[in-house]
Amino acid sequence: MADAAIIDAPQADADPSDILAPDASAEHPSRDRDALIPQLARAVRQVEAGVKRGAASRSTRVKLQVVAMLAREERARVRADSALTDAQRAEDLKRLDGIAMILAKAASREPTLLPLLGEGAPITDAVRERKREMLLAAGLEPEVEQQSAPEPESSEPLAPQVVPPSVRRVQLAKPFLEPDFSHIRRKPERDRLAGFDLLSPLYLSFEVAADGKPACMPLPEPQRRIAPGGKELMLHQAQLVQSAREGHRTFLLADEPGLGKTAQALLAAQAANAFPLLVVAPSVVKINWARETERWVPGRRAAVVQGDGDALDAFADVVVVNYEVLDRHLSWLERFGFRGMVVDEAHFIKNTRSKRSRHVLQIAAALRERIGNPLLMALTGTPLINDIEDFGAIWRFLGWIDQKEPNAELTDDLEEIGLTPMDRGFYPAARKAVIDMGIVRRRKIDVASDIPARRIADIPVELDETEVRSIRAAERDLIDRMLRRYDAALLQRTADHDAAIDDELIRRIARSEVETQEGGTGENVFALARRIGRAKADLAADYTAQLAHSVGKVVFFAKHIDVLDTAEQKLAKAGIKTVSIRGDQTPTQRQRAIDAFTTDESVQVIVCSLMAAGVGVNLQAAADMVIAELSWTDAEQTQAIDRIHRIGQSMPVTVWRILAAQTIDTRIAELLDAKAGLVGRAIDGTTGDEPTSGDLRLEAVVGMLHDAVAARARRA
Known part of the structure; x- marks a missing residue:
């Protein structure tokens, strides 16, 4: 599987040593077609030797990734080169097959190397520089790479902005909303992990480091299990509310559907005094959120944004808005002074390029700027739809990561592991570090017998x-x-x-x-x-x-x-x-x-x-x-x-x-x-076949x- 990710699969009966050696009887043109493959052959042998010694050092990892990149590019060039004869093309492809086979075998010895073989592996400055050096050593002029611009943060708003009349009245009643600087944000500082891409290993940790248990942060024993309205909470519900009462403020609440996530979110907001609370939800459940507010936190009022919000009661404690109308309400939602934000069915924002994802991230970023430590909750029973990286937008909403790296708190936790992504032991510890940021996953079979x-x-x-x-x-x-x-x-x-x-x-x-x-x-x-x-x-x-x-x-x-x-x-x-x-x-x-x-x-x-x-x-x-x-x-x-x-x-x-x-x-x-095993592997801790x-x-x-x-x- 790994070598196929680099270039086409080599012939099953091929000997890599024979494949790497050029055929002396073949006719070679005077162009530089023989310059690069020998460089790749020497480099792949160095990678192989390093991995066999158990020394998958940073330089070995860089070299492996560069060889994989150049082998892919060279294979595409060889296939498209009309100046080559069939025999020459076959010989070059055979030698590239040998390189692919050796890379695959080396990576199979050290599973943390496997992500570096694919086209989606992050390209660091060290990789770019090593690639340039290998091309120059082969007598080839490196192409000037066009650096892709980072994904822009939303600065739109694209739609004409509206401000509901009641929002204006709230703003007049509370003209000065002082920013809360009690929770000082700092930039991540790296020591042992300097120079490493950390986001990819964090995602990978949820694929390869399952421990047989659901991904759930430690939760305290509840002091009480009676909701404000007199209803008795189930133990798993009361535990999350107690965590919010004790000061935890960011949650990926990924309980299986049917375990009462709406009630937990409302009661957590009550425990954290996170009103006014903004709830972003699919339009089909807006009325349900208003009903549940009355049911679980009596005395708190919920208001639903419909269209331009002309009938909205902005003095309510809970404001519910659907994804589809966020774009026209961004200007006031960012500045309103919400102390908490809940995103229901949070897998809806998995695509960070979609409008609804950008709008949610924009509001959450503004909320963190104004409120030192707001309550942020992402609710979804199915956090992963197609890919482990579906986590990314949710983690960004919660402030655990940004576009490039983990936040300071998570970076500190990763540094305390004392290992790097080159070490296998890093991945279970990294998975636990992310979970402890606030992932809460309970299964029906465990908590609702x-x-x-x-x-x-x-x-x-x-x-x-x-x-x-x-x-x-x-x-x-x-x-x-x-x-x-x-x-x-x-x-x-x-x-x-x-x-x-x-x-x-x-x-x-x-x-x-x-x-x-x-x-x-x-x-x-x-x-x-x-x-x-x-x-x-x-x-x-x-x-x-x-x-x-x-x-x-x-x-x-x-x-x-x-x-x-x-x-x-x-x-x-x-x-x-x-x-x-x-x-x-x-x-x-x-x-x-x-x-x-x-x-x-x-x-x-x-x-x-x-x-x-x-x-x-x-x-x-x-x-x-x-x-x-x-x-x-x-x-x-x-x-x-x-x-x-x-x-x-x-x-x-x-x-x-x-x-x-x-x-x-x-x-x-x-x-x-x-x-069906994707969530099981990543969230429920089960082991099984490799995800596809x-x-x-x-x-x-x-x-x-x-x-x-x-x-x-x-x-x-």
């Missing part, structure tokens, strides 16, 4: 024969299109190219297919999934009707509007009364549907959109769920399931996934189950093309 178990049961269904033929034909068209691209790419290579399956080429073609297909024409994996969803709609609705007659209330989830429509029509014909949750509803309509399903015994099924009802909805009146269309991420599926598997549930939960037999549907289900791409669309297409190439090879 009264919540019954859940199970996922797959129901394969046979589609109509005509539909099956049409779907299989569309799958074949997609595969044939990719096979033609695969063959065309192979034809551009040398005649003696290894006949083995080129996994990297397969992945590149699949990625191109996924990235261009959403707006393209012709059949693709999106269209296939939608077609399968429509074909399953009647069958899924029939099964839901049977469940409703036998077990009572049922939750029905699907992705596409036409599937939702078909299900409602089918259920109505079966005499089943339904309500629905869709993306085009107002918050009032949405809450009315939830209340009807919860309290009206005649309402047997609630038909829900995966996108609109996957968060902020409590549907534990049902213990059975039907998923008619599969999600593209395990996190989305988990969020949907946790609408019924949560505190308040008294019955065992069963989730029925409807799968179209002998189609890509079954492959997607397998991938969903295989990818979390993009099920890509993995599904890769699998289709790989199977087709392999089947063709077997027939040949």
